Amino acid sequence: xxxxxxxxxxxxxxxxxxxxxxxxxxxxxxxxxxxxxxxxxxxxxxxxxxxxxxxxxxxxxxxxxxxxxxxxxxxxxxxxxxxxxxxxxxxxxxxxxxxxxxxxxxxxxxxxxxxxxxxxxxxxxxxxxxxxxxxxxxxxxxxxxxxxxxxxxxxxxxxxxxx
Numbered sequence: 001x002x003x004x005x006x007x008x009x010x011x012x013x014x015x016x017x018x019x020x021x022x023x024x025x026x027x028x029x030x031x032x033x034x035x036x037x038x039x040x041x042x043x044x045x046x047x048x049x050x051x052x053x054x055x056x057x058x059x060x061x062x063x064x065x066x067x068x069x070x071x072x073x074x075x076x077x078x079x080x081x082x083x084x085x086x087x088x089x090x091x092x093x094x095x096x097x098x099x100x101x102x103x104x105x106x107x108x109x110x111x112x113x114x115x116x117x118x119x120x121x122x123x124x125x126x127x128x129x130x131x132x133x134x135x136x137x138x139x140x141x142x143x144x145x146x147x148x149x150x151x152x153x154x155x156x157x158x159x160x161x162x163x
Contacts, residue, residue, distance in 0.1 A: 086112030089112045102126035
């Protein structure tokens with residue numbers, strides 16, 4: 001299991017909900033907030049949960065494209081938010097990874113409180129609040145990227161060398 005491809009962290013819908021609610025708990029005393037800016041697409045689900053828990057009704061988005069499945073490419077801002085410099089706003093994403101997206105949104109909203117559910121070491125200094133830290137070489141599989149599928153029994157996988 002030393003292969004980096006084996007370092008995965010699958011997250012179920014229930015876990016994401018629980019971790020997003022834990023993020024809301026951490027943010028309770030940081031507000032009040034004018035609204036939330038969700039980083040699309042990964043920040044949409046956590047933002048909805050945090051908005052519900054903090055009773056925030058105003059939700060904006062910032063749309064940034066940088067990932068293609070498991071590789072990070074050129075960063076492109078597809079839609080900027082209407083939140084000024086971010087003062088009084090809560091910026092939400094699912095994950096801060098390398099910090100490239102975080103740096104881009106920090107330039108757009110330098111005064112926002114930036115919170116993520118998950119944080120990797122390279123990006124962690126760029127966020128104000130997070131719930132769970134994972135190693136830099138771990139790939140998080142979010143529930144919207146997964147589908148239930150049949151798997152062979154462990155004994156059969158071991159016999160074939162796949163376990």
